[in-house]
Every structure is written in structure tokens, then in C-alpha cells.
Amino acid sequence: VAPLSGGWKKRLAIASGAIQDPDVLLLDEPTNHLDLEGLRWLAQLLVQGSWAWVLVSHDRWFLDQTVNRVTELNSRYVDGVLSFPGSYSDFLDKRDAFQELQEQQAQALAGKVRKEEAWLRRGPKARTTKAKYRVDSAYALQEQLAEVSTRLREGSTELDFVGSGRKTKRLVVGEGIKKGFGHHLLFEHLDVVLSPGVRLGLLGVNGSGKSTLLKILAKILEPDQGTIKHAEQLKVVYFDQHRQELDRKLTLRQALSDTGFTVMYRDKSMHVVAWAKRFQFQPEQLDVRVDLLSGGEQARALMARLMLQPADVLIVDEPTNDLDIPTREVLEEGLKEFPGSLVLVTHDRYMLEEVCTQFIGFDGQGGHAFFAEYEQWEVWLRKREQRQRLTEGSVAGSSEERSRRLPTKKLSYKEKQEFETMEQRIEAAEALLEKAQGVMTDPSVVSDHVKLEAAVKALQSAEQDVERLYARWSELEAKRQGVPSSYSE
Known part of the structure; x- marks a missing residue:
């Protein structure tokens, strides 16, 4: 087992549980380390299985293919839980309707609070039981509105990558690119042009050359054959799946701000506390070392750091590792709105289909092709x-x-x-x-x-x-x- 990759070890662990013919199979993040082929295999296994199962997953495509009920745990709901029968897409539709109803109720409550506050400002005296009851009710409504407003605001991350404003049509041009390691050919005769607005997704099994091509496009690696040309003074921002940009010995404060006090975002100075809050960090976390943060927190910290850098080209390698679904959704919007060019590698098929305008697929044997879908x-x-x-x-x-x-x-x-x-x-x-x-x-x-x-x-x-x-x-x-x-x- 030791020589197996993480994906194959995960497959073996799942298969070991399934062959015991359990009454209930419990799966905690089963899609971690699985490539797109592995995801299809697992989805088919679960759908065809005769046992009941409960899984925790942040992979929305996988959820859509497998489940018949979705339960979300989130403090923004009154009881901390929202659950609906159906697929993940069904859940999203029902959740949107539920949240819209909540917001309407919040607006109605706000109107009622304004009316009661106007009555309180007139200085009523609680001389009667009825008047005292209304005063108490007015204060209770204020507390209820504050609680509802907090709940509706909770957990929001803001991701907005800054473009450089460059108008150049050909940012990166690769011609006749070939790369391999030893006797293993990854790809050859590969031509690629990155222009503003192009959002390119790379597809293929683990080891087919996706991350290698990212490094070649960023000029971190040299191709064995062919050329890579960057526009003059091109600004490339690279999100590395191993998060090597983050110095784990630093505190979160030091990782986000060179001065430890302020950051410059869109040519404006912002206090590091306010910047950290945009990524769901609390002020008391600023002095915690990066290596003590969770995987999801480290991913958000890296995004917070990279967003400070204006870019012509975003190269993003497995950004969804350790991210929860709400953060993935916000990341998708940020990537779609980026005005430059994007190259994306991810096992999150839902994100690929939402974000990318074109794809390069690799067969793992040196072959490749371009696709629209x-x-x-x-x-x-x-x-x-x-x-x-x-x-x-x-x-x-x-x-x-x-x-x-x-x-x-x-x-x-x-x-x-x-x-x-x-x-x-x-x-x-x-x-x-x-x-x-x-x-x-x-x-x-x-x-x-x-x-x-x-x-x-x-x-x-x-x-x-x-x-x-x-x-x-x-x-x-x-x-x-x-x-x-x-x-x-």
C-alpha cells in the first residue's frame, strides 16, 4: 500500500469499507485526493450500492451526482441546520427561496422596529401595564433584529482579484511546447494563447502534466522544446497548491502585511484587521503562526496575500483544497470577474464548468486537445x-x-x-x-x-x-x- 498515491489509497480505503456490506457507510471528505476519474468511480460506486450512506463533502458536482438529501450546518440558520430532500441543485434552489423569505421577514421586522423606535423617542412613560409591555416589546424587537441581521451577514468572504488594466491582446503565447520527465512524455506540439477574458481549464488525471504546464506558462519551468513568450512587463500571480508563497513561521499578521499594520489594496491603505476580516479572520487570530492555522485558513490567507498584487494573468493550482462550499462559491465569482486571463487546475468539476471558457484535456500518454465544454x-x-x-x-x-x-x-x-x-x-x-x-x-x-x-x-x-x-x-x-x-x- 505504501507506494500508492493518495488517490489510490483513498479508493482502497473506501472499497475496504464497502465490501463489508455495511448497513450504513460513513464517509468524511471521501473526494479528497481523488482526481476527476476517481470522482466518477466513487459516484458510481455509491449510486449502485445497496447500503445507506452519509457523507461530508465540499465537492458540489459529486454531491449532485449522488445524494438524495442535503443538510447544511451553518450558524446563519435559526437552529444551525437547514435540510431539504433532493439533489444538491434542488437544495440550492430551495435554500435560495428560504433565504429570500428570511430577508423579506428581516425587512418587515426592520420596519416594525423603526415604528417602535419612533414611539420610544416620543418618551412614553410606562405608567400602565400595557405601556410597559410595549416598551419591553420594542426592546425585544431591537434585539431580535440585531440577531437576524448578524445571522444574515455571517460567514461572508470577499474575493476580488485586481487586474492591471493592461489592454494587450496576447499576454502569453506558447508555441510547439513539449515536456516530459525521463521516458514519460507529458505533452508535445502544444500551442496556447492567453488573452484578457480567456479562462482556461486544464483537465486530466493526476500526473498528466497539468501543474507542469502551469509552471511553464509562468516561466518557472522551461519546456523541453518550443517557446513561451510573455508580454512586456507581464504581471503573473501564481496560486500554488502547496502554498509555498506562505512562510509558515510568520504570524498571520506578518503574512498579510509587510508592516504588520496596513495593506495597500487598489491604491488605498487599509488596516490589516479590516483586511483580515474580509477573509473571515478574527482580530485575535492575527498573532497566531500560519502553521497553526487550519488548511482552509491557510488557503484564505494565501488568497488575501495574492489579492494585493495586481495581475495580468492568474495561474491557479488546486485552490479549493480545504475550502468550504461558501468560500468556493465566492472564489468562483472572483475568478469570473477577473478582467485578465486565468489558467485553472482543480478537481472541483463544478468550479471548472462555472468558471472556464475553454479547456485543454490531457490523456496521460502525451496526447492533448482543446475543448469548449x-x-x-x-x-x-x-x-x-x-x-x-x-x-x-x-x-x-x-x-x-x-x-x-x-x-x-x-x-x-x-x-x-x-x-x-x-x-x-x-x-x-x-x-x-x-x-x-x-x-x-x-x-x-x-x-x-x-x-x-x-x-x-x-x-x-x-x-x-x-x-x-x-x-x-x-x-x-x-x-x-x-x-x-x-x-x-
């Missing part, structure tokens, strides 16, 4: 895996195995001709698909919604052509080897 990458991966299985099956089939197969119709002359040209047709279709994917990275297309809509339709059409050809190839291959058609499915 996350689901397109999943289709691409399935087709590559299908093609690999077909190729391996074609080579591995033996005459002895073929002799044992059920008798079926062989290929007709026309089908033989079709089969012999199938691989070339697929290569041609994939070349057109790659060209359509390349159009999606053109800044002039991305910035023009009419051109972008046409490019998306062309990409979808190219993907359908490739999918159709693979399905036909699979059908012909099965028939050629004498496999019954039902088996080829």
Missing part, C-alpha cells in the same frame, strides 16, 4: 480508449480463439473496402476535429459571440463525425473477427 473532453477520452482497445484486440486475436467463436457473416467485398480505409477516414476526421478545436483558442473567435457560436457548432459536428466513424469501425472489426454483433456492444 468539459463533457467534450469526456467524449474524446472515451473515443481514444475505444480506439486503443480495438487496436489491441486486432493484434491479440489468435486463430484458436477465432475458431471457437460462433459462426457469423463475414465482411462483404464492399465492407472490406470500407474497413481498409476506416483508419485513414478516422485520422482525417480527427484532423478536422483538431482544427475545429484550434479555432476555439483563437482570441478573435473567443471574443466574438457570433464567431464563437459558429465555432462551437463546427466542433460539435466534427466530434459527431469522429464518434460515428469509431462506432462503424467497432462494428466492422467485430464482424471481421467473427464476433456476434451483440458482443460488439
Whole structure:
């Protein structure tokens, strides 16, 4: 077990619990260390399982795929709990309606308090029981309003990354990038252009080269081949998943402010206490050492530090580690509103789909492609895996195995001709698909919604052509080897 990665250790631990056929399976942050493939595996395991289970997770896509009831623990609710049946998306809709009702009730209460305060200012004397009761009720209403207002304000983080205001259209240009370690190729022939407004998500299993590409784009690593060009005096802000920007020996105060008293944000001076409060830190935490903070607090501290730096390009590597859902939601809004260019790596599929305008997907074997949507990458991966299985099956089939197969119709002359040209047709279709994917990275297309809509339709059409050809190839291959058609499915 020791040589296994964190993701595989997590899979093993979950599987060990599941095979005991429990009445109830309790899962505390089961998605930690799992890549996107691991998330799909776990979601399928839980949905198909026969046992009841309770899980704690901050992964919203995973919650949406698995649960039939969501319970949120939060001090902003009267009893500290809000629970609704349904998926996570259902919960969000019901929570929004609930919070809107709470705010309406708070406004009505505020109106009632104003009326009673006006009555109190007239100086009534509590000479009668009725008057005394009204005075007491007025003070009770004030306390109730203060409590409700505090509850509605609680837990809000403000994340607003500062752009430099640069108007340059080509901030980072990479051409022919190749990178590998030893005999393991991560990617090659990779071209990328980062322009203002481009929010690029990187997809792939752990170890496929996502974090490596981030470092190459930031000029922390050199590519083995190809070039990376930065616009003159480019300002890059890098959020490292290991949080190496944070000196853990410093206090929180020292980490946030070089002087320990003030910070400069948007050319304005702000006291460090006020700045820390924006990230849910209490004044008494300022003198606590960074290494004594929780993982989520360290992530918020790093964001607070990086937000002080104006940026042309944000490079963000696994920002959601240890973050709760409310902070993830605020982070999403901050990233979407950033006026420069963003490159994002995260296992949070919900965030990827909410934030990114385009994607690069890596297959872990040196291949890559560009996509307009996350689901397109999943289709691409399935087709590559299908093609690999077909190729391996074609080579591995033996005459002895073929002799044992059920008798079926062989290929007709026309089908033989079709089969012999199938691989070339697929290569041609994939070349057109790659060209359509390349159009999606053109800044002039991305910035023009009419051109972008046409490019998306062309990409979808190219993907359908490739999918159709693979399905036909699979059908012909099965028939050629004498496999019954039902088996080829």
C-alpha cells in the first residue's frame, strides 16, 4: 500500500469499507485526493450500492451526482441546520427561496422596529401595564433584529482579484511546447494563447502534466522544446497548491502585511484587521503562526496575500483544497470577474464548468486537445480508449480463439473496402476535429459571440463525425473477427 498515491489509497480505503456490506457507510471528505476519474468511480460506486450512506463533502458536482438529501450546518440558520430532500441543485434552489423569505421577514421586522423606535423617542412613560409591555416589546424587537441581521451577514468572504488594466491582446503565447520527465512524455506540439477574458481549464488525471504546464506558462519551468513568450512587463500571480508563497513561521499578521499594520489594496491603505476580516479572520487570530492555522485558513490567507498584487494573468493550482462550499462559491465569482486571463487546475468539476471558457484535456500518454465544454473532453477520452482497445484486440486475436467463436457473416467485398480505409477516414476526421478545436483558442473567435457560436457548432459536428466513424469501425472489426454483433456492444 505504501507506494500508492493518495488517490489510490483513498479508493482502497473506501472499497475496504464497502465490501463489508455495511448497513450504513460513513464517509468524511471521501473526494479528497481523488482526481476527476476517481470522482466518477466513487459516484458510481455509491449510486449502485445497496447500503445507506452519509457523507461530508465540499465537492458540489459529486454531491449532485449522488445524494438524495442535503443538510447544511451553518450558524446563519435559526437552529444551525437547514435540510431539504433532493439533489444538491434542488437544495440550492430551495435554500435560495428560504433565504429570500428570511430577508423579506428581516425587512418587515426592520420596519416594525423603526415604528417602535419612533414611539420610544416620543418618551412614553410606562405608567400602565400595557405601556410597559410595549416598551419591553420594542426592546425585544431591537434585539431580535440585531440577531437576524448578524445571522444574515455571517460567514461572508470577499474575493476580488485586481487586474492591471493592461489592454494587450496576447499576454502569453506558447508555441510547439513539449515536456516530459525521463521516458514519460507529458505533452508535445502544444500551442496556447492567453488573452484578457480567456479562462482556461486544464483537465486530466493526476500526473498528466497539468501543474507542469502551469509552471511553464509562468516561466518557472522551461519546456523541453518550443517557446513561451510573455508580454512586456507581464504581471503573473501564481496560486500554488502547496502554498509555498506562505512562510509558515510568520504570524498571520506578518503574512498579510509587510508592516504588520496596513495593506495597500487598489491604491488605498487599509488596516490589516479590516483586511483580515474580509477573509473571515478574527482580530485575535492575527498573532497566531500560519502553521497553526487550519488548511482552509491557510488557503484564505494565501488568497488575501495574492489579492494585493495586481495581475495580468492568474495561474491557479488546486485552490479549493480545504475550502468550504461558501468560500468556493465566492472564489468562483472572483475568478469570473477577473478582467485578465486565468489558467485553472482543480478537481472541483463544478468550479471548472462555472468558471472556464475553454479547456485543454490531457490523456496521460502525451496526447492533448482543446475543448469548449468539459463533457467534450469526456467524449474524446472515451473515443481514444475505444480506439486503443480495438487496436489491441486486432493484434491479440489468435486463430484458436477465432475458431471457437460462433459462426457469423463475414465482411462483404464492399465492407472490406470500407474497413481498409476506416483508419485513414478516422485520422482525417480527427484532423478536422483538431482544427475545429484550434479555432476555439483563437482570441478573435473567443471574443466574438457570433464567431464563437459558429465555432462551437463546427466542433460539435466534427466530434459527431469522429464518434460515428469509431462506432462503424467497432462494428466492422467485430464482424471481421467473427464476433456476434451483440458482443460488439
